[in-house]
Amino acid sequence: MGTAKKRHSNIAIFIPHMGCPNACSFCNQRVISSTVSAPSAEEVGRTLETACEKLPDGDSEIAFFGGSFTAVDRDYMISLLEAAYPFVRSGKVRGIRCSTRPDCINTEILEILKSYGTTAIELGAQSMDDGVLSANRRGHTAAQVEEASSIIKKYGFELGLQMMIGLYCSTPEKDMETARRIIALAPQTARLYPTVILKNTRLGELFQSGEYVPYELDTAAELCADMLEMFEAAGVRVIKLGLHASETTEADMLGGLYHPAFREIVEGILFRREMEKQIEAKGNYTVFVPANAVSKAAGQRKCNILYFSEKGAEIKICPAKSLQNREIIVKKE
Ligand code: SF4
Numbered sequence: 280m281g282t283a284k285k286r287h288s289n290i291a292i293f294i295p296h297m298g299c300p301n302a303c304s305f306c307n308q309r310v311i312s313s314t315v316s317a318p319s320a321e322e323v324g325r326t327l328e329t330a331c332e333k334l335p336d337g338d339s340e341i342a343f344f345g346g347s348f349t350a351v352d353r354d355y356m357i358s359l360l361e362a363a364y365p366f367v368r369s370g371k372v373r374g375i376r377c378s379t380r381p382d383c384i385n386t387e388i389l390e391i392l393k394s395y396g397t398t399a400i401e402l403g404a405q406s407m408d409d410g411v412l413s414a415n416r417r418g419h420t421a422a423q424v425e426e427a428s429s430i431i432k433k434y435g436f437e438l439g440l441q442m443m444i445g446l447y448c449s450t451p452e453k454d455m456e457t458a459r460r461i462i463a464l465a466p467q468t469a470r471l472y473p474t475v476i477l478k479n480t481r482l483g484e485l486f487q488s489g490e491y492v493p494y495e496l497d498t499a500a501e502l503c504a505d506m507l508e509m510f511e512a513a514g515v516r517v518i519k520l521g522l523h524a525s526e527t528t529e530a531d532m533l534g535g536l537y538h539p540a541f542r543e544i545v546e547g548i549l550f551r552r553e554m555e556k557q558i559e560a561k562g563n564y565t566v567f568v569p570a571n572a573v574s575k576a577a578g579q580r581k582c583n584i585l586y587f588s589e590k591g592a593e594i595k596i597c598p599a600k601s602l603q604n605r606e607i608i609v610k611k612e
Pocket residue numbers: 296299300301302303306307308345346347380
């Protein structure tokens with residue numbers, strides 16, 4: 280059956296995407312779906328029962344993830360919602376979230392989701408460039424992302440949008456434009472996924488034939504740093520940046536933009552940029568950062584410290600309880 284585990288106060292239930300009509304260039308769901316069986320409604324009910332015993336009431340959400348929840352067989356989708364709804368009604372969980380494709384949203388589906396206590400819907404937008412969507416065989420357009428986002432918001436659901444960075448036929452400029460158009464749709468949350476090339480995918484073939492050349496990891500990290508700033512400035516929570524570090528992913532990948540600490544790298548870049556505004560001359564500096572951000576501010580393998588050292592500025596990073604997020608205070612010795 281599908282796995283369930285507590286993650287960021289979500290009880291995550293993996294629904295492999297049986298019968299997905301698509302074969303997106305980057306996706307190996309078909310391969311995964313052939314080896315992972317879909318959970319029955321009874322199994323989901325039992326899993327939720329066990330998970331809820333260990334969690335405080337009203338603290339978590341049930342998250343149906345893995346494929347396109349609203350594209351699975353309708354009766355099966357409803358049976359899963361029926362299994363989950365009693366936990367919402369009793370107040371054991373806050374609500375249900377699911378992820379799906381933009382072309383698998385309509386008012387009828389939204390009515391069903393709403394009636395079973397669904398609170399948040401995430402759409403895989405991936406790109407807002409029709410050429411990139413078509414080159415990666417997504418089977419939907421950017422206009423469909425806009426249309427689905429608009430009705431999801433009209434129905435009062437929390438909207439999440441997912442985008443990929445560095446897809447086949449994309450460029451950093453096209454990715455930035457995608458980020459801008461996603462922000463314009465005013466989602467509450469976003470997930471940014473630098474493209475990872477998996478085995479048994481079209482992208483894998485294009486990569487092996489030399490037709491698809493992924494960005495350098497550094498390029499992707501700098502680009503994601505620009506985007507993270509933009510999303511945060513617009514008040515959109517970036518709940519994921521980079522693919523989840525898991526053994527399965529690492530075993531399945533051929534290349535592409537993967538690093539187990541990708542978000543840390545990106546946040547390290549933002550700390551470096553912040554320091555750069557305040558460290559102009561050679562000398563010794565103490566940089567105070569939030570107590571939980573000392574290693575991020577130092578950068579991967581202390582790359583930020585080395586970066587300034589090469590410019591003649593020796594920096595020491597110290598924790599300060601009064602600072603939050605990426606606030607820093609720089610003092611020249
Ligand atoms: S990304 Fe989603 S829509 Fe595309 S092939 Fe995979 S499961 Fe199907």
